[in-house]
Amino acid sequence: MWRPVVSIAGGEPLIHKEMTQIVNGYIERKKFVYLCTNALLLKKHIDEYTPSPYLTFSIHLDGNKERHDASVCLEGVFEKCISVIKLAIEKGFRVTINCTLFQNEPAEEVAEFMDMAMELGVEAVTISPGYHYERAPKQDVFLKKTESKQLFRDLFKLGIGKKWRFNQSSLYLDFLAGNQTYECTPWGNPTRNVFGWQKPCYLLVGEGYAPTFAGLMEETEWANYGTGKNPKCDNCMVHCGLKLPLSMTQLSHPFKALGVFLKGPKTDGEMAPELPTLYKE
Ligand code: SF4
Incomplete structure (x- = not known):
């Protein structure tokens, strides 16, 4: 369950x-x-x-x-x-x-x-x-x-x-080591606090609150968040926005997840392509 x-x-x-x-x-x-x-x-x-x-x-x-x-x-x-x-x-x-x-x-x-x-x-x-x-x-x-x-x-x-x-999952560790590219899906890990349901994630403040979970899901402009979509998100590698894509990858590619789990993340060679950002490092 x-x-x-x-x-x-x-x-x-x-x-x-x-x-x-x-x-x-x-x-x-x-x-x-x-x-x-x-x-x-x-x-x-x-x-x-x-x-x-x-x-x-x-x-x-x-x-x-x-x-x-x-x-x-x-x-x-x-x-x-x-x-x-x-x-x-x-x-x-x-x-x-x-x-x-x-x-x-x-x-x-x-x-x-x-x-x-x-x-x-x-x-x-x-x-x-x-x-x-x-x-x-x-x-x-x-x-x-x-x-x-x-x-x-x-x-x-x-x-x-x-x-x-x-x-954390081996896939997230692999992401931290620069071997995976994932897009943030902040709705996969919603935050509730004394002000209500925080838009879009617990890291960003000042984006507003919804009084109900349904309101959070329906009112938040999810397309405005994530790397390349919002300057506040460009440097973020925090796991809270990646829970959903990581879980989906684990389910759809169990052998990929198992391989990283057994061998550990790759520590040299070319890194996975980065999503385009709005800033320059
Ligand atoms: S990229 Fe980071 S800061 Fe931006 S919405 Fe996702 S989890 Fe929040």
Whole structure:
């Protein structure tokens, strides 16, 4: 049976007073919940939750101590994350790490981070290149697409034989390494927040909200979003817009998906053609 994953993202979900009821409500309906948290309040609230195969704490950790503390602009956060990850694993929760890569991050450093995450015993790491969005306070930290693809190729090369566990499909990893071309289909991963259903995806703000899911589907000008259709989308390689094409490829070309799963993404040679963009890198 089809059981969607519900990702509860932030801000920081653990500041919501009714978060346990929200999570339990999803679990009762047998939805898989990813609670995405910076982990700062998790130690305080952890006993309000019960370990379940349906519940995963997805802890935000953008790299090693120096990298993560600089990324969140607060000293000591990395150590707190590590200690709460250990605590949650000890208590029997499913735990993943959610890691975003930014500019000037050498592949060797990310590889060490992956080794550390595996030693910690997390289930997997969700990894993606930082999305370049116009309201971000720092504009010079984002990777351009070609830089992202080369970084992932270098990383995957360093990971050969290491059995790193990623929390994404092998086809998405292959896309990150520049071996696949996909068009974004943001309707495949809709976002709901306190303002309503966000158009067109959780990354873009200022595009408006629909009061109902049907309204989101019918009112959004979907053709205006994606690489080459909107300057805000041109640098985006984030998985949320690709869930649908990746799933469709997995279903229609299972041997292609299996091949990448068994061999890993290709790490050299020509990259797949890029969709035409509205900007120049
Ligand atoms: S490319 Fe897709 S997922 Fe990325 S910002 Fe644009 S609409 Fe959102």
